[in-house]
Amino acid sequence: MDMDKRAEQAVAYKHENCNCAQAVLLAFAGELGKSEEELRALGSGFGMGMGCTEATCGALCGAGMVMGFLNKSGRPTAAVMRDILHEFEEKAGATICKDLKGIETGKMLCSCDDCVRHAVRAAEQRL
Numbered sequence: 001m002d003m004d005k006r007a008e009q010a011v012a013y014k015h016e017n018c019n020c021a022q023a024v025l026l027a028f029a030g031e032l033g034k035s036e037e038e039l040r041a042l043g044s045g046f047g048m049g050m051g052c053t054e055a056t057c058g059a060l061c062g063a064g065m066v067m068g069f070l071n072k073s074g075r076p077t078a079a080v081m082r083d084i085l086h087e088f089e090e091k092a093g094a095t096i097c098k099d100l101k102g103i104e105t106g107k108m109l110c111s112c113d114d115c116v117r118h119a120v121r122a123a124e125q126r127l
Contacts, residue, residue, distance in 0.1 A: 003120075003121055003124045004121075006027050006028070006120055007027070007116070007117040007121055009026075009027050010023045010027035010116045010117070010119075011023070011113045011117060013027065014112060014113060018040070019043060019044070019046060019047030019048065019058050020046070020062060020115060020116050020119075021046035021047065021059065021062035021065070022040050022042075022044065023043075023116050024043070024058075024059050024062030024066060024116060024119050024123070025039040025043045025062050025065060025066060026039050027120050028066045028120075028123070031070055032070070042065060043058070043061075043065065046061040046062065048097060049097025050097075054096070054101075054103060055096060055098075056095060056096060057092075057094075057100060057115050058097070059118070060088050060095055060119055063081075063084055063119040063120070063122060064081050064084070067080050067084065070127055071126070071127075072127075073126065083126070084119075087118075087122045088119060091118045092110035092114065092118050100115060
């Protein structure tokens with residue numbers, strides 16, 4: 001699937017009652033070989049900043065789960081995720097949900113839709 005098409009599919013999932021992690025996972029459903037129900041369950045604890053704590057962005061967590069399943073680069077998945085995290089932070093402005101949403105500052109750095117797009121594209125580039 002084309003990277004931009006996959007990113008937009010993930011955004012569509014986000015608007016269909018998915019959290020950001022679930023949206024990223026579902027965008028890779030074909031490659032993951034898991035049912036929608038399984039992927040929704042896998043990502044269910046990562047909404048609103050990992051466990052609703054406004055911590056690590058759920059989209060970024062979703063990308064980590066995708067890489068855990070699909071990383072065939074020969075590099076440890078943790079090393080690949082470090083690269084994804086840095087790229088995501090560069091594009092989104094932060095990796096923590098409350099910072100991305102401007103909860104404490106009143107200044108949104110990146111919308112959920114764009115966080116999902118950034119996470120999908122970063123994972124896709126490494127597959």
